[in-house]
Amino acid sequence: PVPLRALAAGTGVRIGTAVDMAALADDTTYRRTTAREFNSVTAENVMKWESVEPSRGTYDWQPADDLVRSARAHGQAVRGHTLVWHSQLPGWLTTGVADGSIGATELRGILRNHITTEVKRYKGRIYQWDVVNEVFEEDGSLRNSIWLQQLGPSYIEDAFRWAHAADPKAKLFLNDYNVEGINAKSTAYYDLAKRLRSKGVPVQGFGIQGHLAIQYGFPGQVAENLARFEKLGMQTAFTEVDVRMILPVDEEKLATQATYFRGLLDACVQARRCTSFTVWGFSDKYSWVPGVFDGQGAATLMNEEFARKPAFAAVGEGLAEG
């Protein structure tokens, strides 16, 4: 079969995957499939703050450097994930804020330093950065986090300005889940993006994670949602697509799953400025889903033995027609 990345070549959409660096090192089939099928990669974990700065001032760039090097060797673009998040923060940071030894002024400096250091390190080698990740609740209110509590809502625009100063050419993204269609949460992002752009804040992309579950149905108004962000002059991207199901797997569920992958892909291919379609892992062998959602899984394009599911073929067909 023709590799997905070859099928994507004519579409203007990069086809990407999250990469698990342990699997990339240890599993030959995983490594070969990553190189053969994808022309964009995202670090599943190794660019997150807890990974790059496990103790204060002590950095571990090794696995992230390895990913960037591997991508270059295989002609793959790199999405950076993620600079500001409420999760996977290093222990020294959360503890320091909780016990009051790190106050608001110092925290702002720490955040600025984190963003500047990481973005500069990979300057020119990352085409899109998820600058702020998952900052809204489902109802469209800002998520309560140490960032909001200590710094107030302006941390969001600060983060974009700092990232832009560190790498002016990288496209800077907002990124979240449950924002595929038009709803309170995606509308909060739309309003935020509009306001920030009118103030000249360098926010250039809206990242839609795309963690779907077949038991919840396919989201409505996906094309309309992409279109409204693009009308603001922004890029869009699907950044973490997977489609889980309640186990056990059967043929009907796999067929439904295939239509969900295809539905998101078609929305991207048909949009004017949707630049990448990234799956959050391509084999069930390494998917995060079963560890978090009890009794659910089989969320990726290939099973645990790397056999292609109907969803794999559906993505290939969508790219070929795109």
Ligand code: G3I
């Ligand atoms: O670092 C330790 C490692 O030392 C240890 O050997 C291992 C044993 O299980 O655990 C490791 O940490 C785990 C880490 O993944 C690396 O494998 C954490 O426990 C685990 O919680 C962490 O999960 C990641 C999760 O983000 C954390 O929130 C998933 O792999 C990753 O797929 C997931 O990705 C997120 C996106 O970043 C943002 N959007 C949602 C998406 C799914 O939750």
